[in-house]
Amino acid sequence: MAKKQQDTENAGAQRQSRKDYLRSKREAEQKRRVYLALAGVGALLLVLLIFALVNEFLLAPNRAVATINGEEISLREWENRVRYERAQRIIVLENQFIAFDGDVGLIQQFAGQQINELYAPEELGQIVIDTLVNEAVIQQAAEVRGIGVTEADVDEFVSESFNYFGGESPTPLPTPTQTVMPTPSLTPVPTAVITELLPTNTPFPSPTFGPTNTPQPTATAVSRETFEQELNDLLVQFRDMGVDEATYRSVVRAQLYRDKLSDALAEENNLSEEAEQASVYLLSFTDEAEANEALEQVAAEGLLTVWNTIRSTPPDPESDSTANALELLWRRQEDLANFGAGVQTAVFELPLNSPSDILVNEDATTETTTYSIVQVSGREVRPLSPSAFEAEKQENLTTFLDSQIAGGLEITEFWRSRVPTQPVLDPKFLVPPTPDPAQQLTTPGATAP
Secondary structure (H helix, E strand, C coil): CHHHHHHHHHHHHHHHHHHHHHHHHHHHHHHHHHHHHHHHHHHHHHHHHHHHHHHHHHHHHHCEEEEECCEEEEHHHHHHHHHHHHHHHHHHHHHHHHHCCCCHHHHHHHHHHHHHHHCCHHHHHHHHHHHHHHHHHHHHHHHHCCCCCCHHHHHHHHHHHCCCCCCCCCCCCCCCCCCCCCCCCCCCCCCCCCCCCCCCCCCCCCCCCCCCCCCCCCCCCCCHHHHHHHHHHHHHHHHHCCCCHHHHHHHHHHHHHHHHHHHHHHHHCCCCCEEEEEEEEEEEECCHHHHHHHHHHHHHHCHHHHHHHHHHCCCCCCCCCCCEEEEEEEECHHHHHHHCHHHHHHHCCCCCCCCCCCEEEEECCCCEEEEEEEEEEEEEEEECCHHHHHHHHHHHHHHHHHHHHCCCEEECCHHHHHCCCCCCCCHHHHCCCCCCHHHHHCCCCCCCC
8 A cells, every 4th residue: 555655656756747847848948949039139139230330330431422423422521521611610710709809799790601501500511512512523624634733732732821931932912003094074072071980890800720712922921830830720620620631631622623723714715814894983873853853963064063062972861862973993894783784784885974864773682773874984995803803713613613513413312311510619609799788778678787
């Protein structure tokens, strides 16, 4: 009986042991599957992480944000340039902050657009894309013409932008020659002498951080030590803002290509350094009745008499007169665009010293109408001023670029989510300016301190 009971107990123990074994086996299998699943998920996450890193640091930077005539502009190049443009603007604003003794209101008045661009990433990103596209087309056209820019060219441009000319004096500017201007047939009546000194606007400081146009040599050249120190200070500023020297030099190189191609295109297109120009006496009014009355006086007394009278009349805040008298010396036809098409045409068609009829100009932008009477005192072909000829060259270059870009430009959209927002502008430039005490007193409810 005892043996039977022992056999029963042994059998039960074996069944229990087998049950525990099967259960532990199932649990081990489940754990193994869980571990395999976790390992699979981990491996997948690792693969995704590796792919994201490869895409972020190897693939994406080489993707094209734009393609112009088969040449790609990479994301890396574009991002570097956006950071440069941001740094450039911030350096200018900081220089203005010092020059204007911290007057934020004055800075906002002069550089409001630059501040807005720093807080509109997509707008600045598009500006940079357009700039890089133009630079790519310029370099393509320059290389076709055998035009190149060396590192020595870049070095020279940088040094001259800091007024360092290799220890030599800068090339002197041409000495202006006296030009004989036509004189009116009637001696102008002396204008009233203003003895009260009026406040002048604070001069807008010129940026010294990097070239945007070919620098004009100044009479004061700096030493090599001064140049190297100033350049190093600039590069340190850029470096602190995440901009390397290579990007700075690429901007200089692009400007040199632009200047050289502009000169080459001017020669190819036989761009004239002369143009027909005219000198003119102009009377303008915004009141038609007053203009008609002036025209009757011109017919009776001559335009120069009326012109002298209006020009010599002291300003009177209480007067209802809208008359204005101007003498415009040696202007091209396009220089007169602000006065309206009628004035532009009349100045280059009227006989000399003969007054015109009333010329009406309706300005849709300002919704104003101007009534003008003109008399040409001289008209001849004359050399363009350096600034006017440079403007002609730039317009000629712009026309060329438009023709080269048309149909050959593709811009992707993925860049819009990747516009750099560094470096960041100091919030001090967004502080509302302190109201002028005099203005505060004119505010309803304001009291004197």
